[in-house]
Amino acid sequence: MAVESSTLPEELFEEILLRLPPDDPACLFRASLVCKAWGYAVSRPGFHRRLHELHQSPPVIGFLHDSDEEHIPDFIPTTASSFSLAASDRRLSRALDYRHRRALFLSDSEGQDTQELLMWEPVTSAQQHIPMPVAYNDIYANVVHTTAAVFCGVDGCDHRDCLGGHFRVLFVLSVEDEDSDDDEDAMWACVFSSETGTWGELTSLHHRWHMCFTFFSSVLVEWSQLYFMADDGFILEYDLARHNLTVFNPPNYLWNYGDDRYNIMLAEDGGLGVNEVMGSHLRLWAREVSDSTNARWVLSRVIYMVNLLPIGALVDAETRVQVLGFAEGANVILVTTVARLFTIELQSERTRKVCDDHGFANLIPIVSFYTPVPRGEHKDRSSKPSEAAGPRGALGEEKIVDQARQFINSGSNVTKDEDFVNSFECVSHAI
Incomplete structure (x- = not known):
């Protein structure tokens, strides 16, 4: 027996x-x-x-994306076995970010002709609706684009078991400035705290062009700086301690709207990094900052895709590779080429085919040990x-x-x- x-x-x-x-x-x-x-x-x-x-680093168990057909975020697993997360609110319109076991969406408010942010814990299905800042509603007609990032709001947390605690959201707006004589636009940002349930004061910065954030999510560096990459290649920095905004260029940058050669990531030393697509190989750059006003880009590594991807993934040496996402905490990038999507572990260079490419834009990797x-x-x-x-x-x-x-x-x-x-x-x- x-x-x-x-x-x-x-x-x-x-x-x-x-x-x-x-x-x-x-x-x-x-x-x-x-x-x-x-x-x-x-x-x-x-x-x-x-x-x-x-196990140290948690795995990438899948990613969120914006569905081309219904424009509804969906979850696609990257694991060996079939796996799905509990369904989130189907009114969601755009996946924005994932960090510390929480996903963030831009959502249509139920029964109202307005928008809101929605924080969702994929493992527990818990969610919290977050109203937009008052300033957003006041200037809605002039808003060019928005993006946001979510992160743990508990001081001293090591982020190994972030679930159910306080969190914060950084909300960024690109706004057409009608009062500017120099055709400049304004970048606005403010932080929401779930502990107080309120938004902080606005921070602003004038910039000479519109900044849209369609293709890339954010990167958090050393728990103190959040970075976003705009569609035209500019990098936006928000300092969480000083509450100020800065804009700077990626390496070897020549302005070209819609330039998708670049994507932001974490460098090997934990600072800000950038990957730059050059044909069928990938350059990894690290930003070295010597003081508050002096910084430079340093080439740290080159990855040759022909050595990593399976036969047929690259038709020829000119086949384009596009990096669509970086998985914080797992040090993994998601790349597409010839209608296929792959994950590449940057440390081991282990490559895995995930699925066919369905016209993905911004991919939001879900990085977590999945515990029921x-x-x-x-x-x-x-x-x-x-x-x-x-x-x-x-x-x-x-x-x-x-x-x-x-x-x-x-x-x-x-x-x-x-x-x-x-x-x-x-x-x-x-x-």
Whole structure:
């Protein structure tokens, strides 16, 4: 007779679950359905943080995009198995950003001829409607374009388990300035805090051309600067501490509206980076800042796509590659070429085909370890191991980790203990 999987020591089956493939969300989801104990283990407070400690960088599990046909953001998985997120509000009109386990959309307000921002947690399906700043409604007729970024609002947070806490939103407007004699437009920005439920003061900057933000999302550098790349290649910086705006050029820049050679990213040192498409290869640049007024672009690396992409992806040496997104936290870019979409891990240069290209514009990568939502019937047992056994229960920590690793590497034959065998078989059937 099979022994119930719940008889397996909690410390051991948690270590086993932690070692399931992190880039395949379906594994943890299916394992959570095996029994209440396993469902609790993967959804309890702290499990997500332990995934970070063990695997370091979270995976890209998919991306949001603007559907060409219905202009509704949709989710496309980048994982090996079929996977989908819970449906978000179908009134959404444009996906803007994703960061710290939260997605941000520009949405049509229900029953009103106005717009609003919507923060959505893909894993929990929790969402919060955010009214536009008063200034937006006052100058709506002169607004050329808008964009926004979402980020954690908790001071001192290490962003390994951001979910359900306070967040902030930076909202940026490109506004036609009718009072300017120099045909200049204005860039306006302000920050929303979910803690206070209010918008901060406006920051403004005059710029000589319209700045639109159709193709690229933002990049957060060192928790203090947010960057946006405009369609014409200009880079907009917002300093979260000083609340000021700055505009500057990417490397080797010659103004050309609609120039899609560039996309912003994080450099290897954590600062601002830019990737520049040159035919079938990619130049990676890093911005070196010596003081508040002196900065330069330094070429750090060249990636030759012909060495990474499968045969047929590049028809010839002149085939264009376009970078459509950068996944913060995973150091992955999304590129298209000859009607195909690929992910490229910049550190390992591992490449994976995701899907055919469907005319994508701005891609918003979803970067997260996917852990199922806590179920109401589970009690919090995270602080109740046997006191006599020490902080990790009856089994020593090193022994627990070693046995879990053997299970994942070798299967159920590593031990004759019936509890272990049946529990491993239960995992196998679940996934």
